[in-house]
Amino acid sequence: MGLIARHVGTNATVDWDRDAGEDWGRVLAGDEVVAYVWTRAPFVVLTEALQAVSGELESMRIKTLVVPDMQEKCLTTNREIVDAWAGHATSEVLSLTSFSADDLWWATV
Template structure:
């Protein structure tokens, strides 16, 4: 079943004024170290908007730099839920098309990236969202 997550993401974005880069990096570091085998993946100097935690090159956490928005694989949700100021969306498989976003919202957030690569705003995976908004 496809779930519309537009309101959940807007809710996270509404907290952007109290969010900062230091909090993002602190939490991302803590998460990557708290999960056995977790590897931090974030290219600060490329201007990436997402940090990720990987296990054996598979993403288990996607953490948005500009607001307290986190996508987390179901089996690792407890590691993220301990941070009460994070807006957490749980996924099973990063490539499973489980989500939808309002088309105009997604286009604005992705700076047009939502219109490339054949993405459909009504059937998105976490990986799709990440690719469209990473820069």
């Protein structure tokens, strides 16, 4: 998360409680989430504003997904994949035909 925070700059903060066993860490630029870091596997969701760091993360074997912003409903999947990935049944409220990175975060925390 430090690498991403350095790319954000001086207004970057990291929100992750390792001791509580949280699976997601967040990097914020001010009040805006600009990256979600999945701590159980090498996977990061980045906003387009941080697309430049994607190549650096990929070179470290960290898979990245770049989205326009965390609220944009631009993602799709199926229930079996997201449930297996989360390690538990996710809420049926999550519409898997059109969801955002924020929706994924809320469904899997």
